[in-house]
Amino acid sequence: MSVQTVESIEGFRKVLDEERRAGRTVGLVPTMGFLHDGHASLMRRAAAECDVVAATIFVNPLQFAVSEDLSSYPRDLAADQRLAEAAGVTWLFAPPVEEMYPGDVHTTVTVAGESEGLEGEIRPTHFAGVATVVAKLCNIAGPCRAYFGEKDWQQLQVVRRMVADLSMPVEVVGCPIVREPDGLALSSRNAYLSAAERRAATVLHRALRAGADAADPVEAMRRVVAAEPLAELDYAEMRDGRLLVAARLGTTRLLDNLAWEGPSDNHKALEG
Amino acid sequence: MSVQTVESIEGFRKVLDEERRAGRTVGLVPTMGFLHDGHASLMRRAAAECDVVAATIFVNPLQFAVSEDLSSYPRDLAADQRLAEAAGVTWLFAPPVEEMYPGDVHTTVTVAGESEGLEGEIRPTHFAGVATVVAKLCNIAGPCRAYFGEKDWQQLQVVRRMVADLSMPVEVVGCPIVREPDGLALSSRNAYLSAAERRAATVLHRALRAGADAADPVEAMRRVVAAEPLAELDYAEMRDGRLLVAARLGTTRLLDNLAWEGPSDNHKALEG
Numbered sequence: 001m002s003v004q005t006v007e008s009i010e011g012f013r014k015v016l017d018e019e020r021r022a023g024r025t026v027g028l029v030p031t032m033g034f035l036h037d038g039h040a041s042l043m044r045r046a047a048a049e050c051d052v053v054a055a056t057i058f059v060n061p062l063q064f065a066v067s068e069d070l071s072s073y074p075r076d077l078a079a080d081q082r083l084a085e086a087a088g089v090t091w092l093f094a095p096p097v098e099e100m101y102p103g104d105v106h107t108t109v110t111v112a113g114e115s116e117g118l119e120g121e122i123r124p125t126h127f128a129g130v131a132t133v134v135a136k137l138c139n140i141a142g143p144c145r146a147y148f149g150e151k152d153w154q155q156l157q158v159v160r161r162m163v164a165d166l167s168m169p170v171e172v173v174g175c176p177i178v179r180e181p182d183g184l185a186l187s188s189r190n191a192y193l194s195a196a197e198r199r200a201a202t203v204l205h206r207a208l209r210a211g212a213d214a215a216d217p218v219e220a221m222r223r224v225v226a227a228e229p230l231a232e233l234d235y236a237e238m239r240d241g242r243l244l245v246a247a248r249l250g251t252t253r254l255l256d257n258l259a260w261e262g263p264s265d266n267h268k269a270l271e272g
Numbered sequence: 273m274s275v276q277t278v279e280s281i282e283g284f285r286k287v288l289d290e291e292r293r294a295g296r297t298v299g300l301v302p303t304m305g306f307l308h309d310g311h312a313s314l315m316r317r318a319a320a321e322c323d324v325v326a327a328t329i330f331v332n333p334l335q336f337a338v339s340e341d342l343s344s345y346p347r348d349l350a351a352d353q354r355l356a357e358a359a360g361v362t363w364l365f366a367p368p369v370e371e372m373y374p375g376d377v378h379t380t381v382t383v384a385g386e387s388e389g390l391e392g393e394i395r396p397t398h399f400a401g402v403a404t405v406v407a408k409l410c411n412i413a414g415p416c417r418a419y420f421g422e423k424d425w426q427q428l429q430v431v432r433r434m435v436a437d438l439s440m441p442v443e444v445v446g447c448p449i450v451r452e453p454d455g456l457a458l459s460s461r462n463a464y465l466s467a468a469e470r471r472a473a474t475v476l477h478r479a480l481r482a483g484a485d486a487a488d489p490v491e492a493m494r495r496v497v498a499a500e501p502l503a504e505l506d507y508a509e510m511r512d513g514r515l516l517v518a519a520r521l522g523t524t525r526l527l528d529n530l531a532w533e534g535p536s537d538n539h540k541a542l543e544g
Binding site (some may be wrong): 009013104105106107108109110111112113114131132135136139140142143161162165166167168169 | 281285376377378379380381382383384385386403404407408411412414415433434437438439440441
């Protein structure tokens with residue numbers, strides 16, 4: 001079945017209500033578009049686990065600060081439709097900004113704790129914008145399983161917490177990061193990178209791998225990023241057993257993260 | 273059909289999902305219990321307009337400041353069950369606090385503008401607590417018409433705005449204030465009043481009626497409250513064509529409001 005694009009809130013709500021009324025479970029994949037194989041992996045997973053898949057494409061102004069890349073954020077709806085269709089999406093919700101926010105938005109959803117530090121320190125209003133738009137998209141979509149990539153690890157924790165605290169009728173599913181062959185995590189923002197920056201951008205994954213194998217992972221990650229002249233570190237931290245790194249390549253901010261399971265036995269032996 | 277009381281989130285969600293699956297529309301009446309005829313009027317209206325009525329009874333800690341009357345707030349579940357049943361309620365959701373908030377709540381819904389001034393000035397965290405719990409109750413209840421009394425006028429505006437901004441699948445219905453024969457607006461907090469305070473409490477309605485008939489309604493309301501020795505004014509204001517008054521009778525805070533349609537012709541003639 002080919003993908004159907006819906007632009008209105010009431011239209012999207014209606015088609016998914018009808019799917020559920022017919023007894024079908026709904027998988028939801030919220031995105032900002034300019035889709036890549038990371039998004040496709042979420043859609044394929046949703047298609048494997050749910051009867052029908054809906055994806056949303058909305059570059060949400062609320063989650064960009066004035067100084068950030070809202071106006072330059074890459075967009076390509078025709079390509080997105082092709083990718084979504086190939087990945088098993090039936091309903092694509094691509095609302096204009098005026099449909100989502102016809103006037104001032106007075107309502108904000110904030111998530112203390114999970115939103116603090118890391119991205120929340122560098123982008124103080126970012127996660128309120130994310131939580132608010134995810135709440136709105138879920139309210140429109142209705143009961144569903146919602147798929148989010150682990151690449152935006154902190155965002156996933158924020159969404160999980162919001163859904164639990166507000167008893168939203170949503171099951172949040174986190175999905176593994178998809179990487180280029182050289183280790184770079186897929187991101188729509190990779191499109192901003194120059195050829196030289198693209199080569200240097202593997203530094204995030206290299207830093208995480210060094211951290212995963214070190215007794216002092218934060219120090220190891222910092223050392224790897226410091227050795228890359230084109231990269232400037234925003235943070236390298238460990239939280240809840242996860243290594244997280246953010247760095248700028250020129251004007252492009254990239255994120256990555258990896259599970260940390262303690263130093264390897266080999267490493268311990270060397271230390272001992 | 274007799275009223276059924278449900279204590280668990282999943283249980284309440286399930287019975288209302290089943291009602292909708294059977295094609296029945298759901299009316300929701302969120303309350304803090306200690307029900308009176310004002311609540312009953314909401315329930316009867318919901319019963320007239322919807323196929324099945326659900327009411328919730330939850331004294332929500334999030335909307336009380338530390339100094340406020342959370343622990344002393346009046347409760348009487350058995351009486352509430354009888355009133356709800358007589359008013360046409362089928363499902364009564366009365367969750368324990370631990371069911372609604374099993375641990376720390378990190379997520380807060382705030383509504384700028386509508387929450388500011390009036391109650392929001394005197395109770396700075398109140399409307400965030402209200403918006404958060406109403407969002408949660410609506411997420412649990414699912415698509416419905418939700419009935420709120422106009423007695424808490426500012427709360428009604430906060431809820432309307434949240435529902436619109438977040439595209440919640442809820443139609444908010446505001447219902448007229450129910451009054452005692454002497455004009456006092458029904459409120460669970462009226463139970464706190466001594467006999468003398470109860471007699472003096474008509475001052476709120478008297479002030480509103482004086483304001484409704486005056487060229488300077490705020491001044492008129494203030495004058496009426498100032499003349500009542502047992503009452504202390506918190507505010508008397510006009511907002512969006514509504515006169516709003518709050519006053520303390522001893523330690524009990526009472527609210528009331530009334531539409532303002534401009535000074536009467538009679539009054540204008542006298543002024544001219």
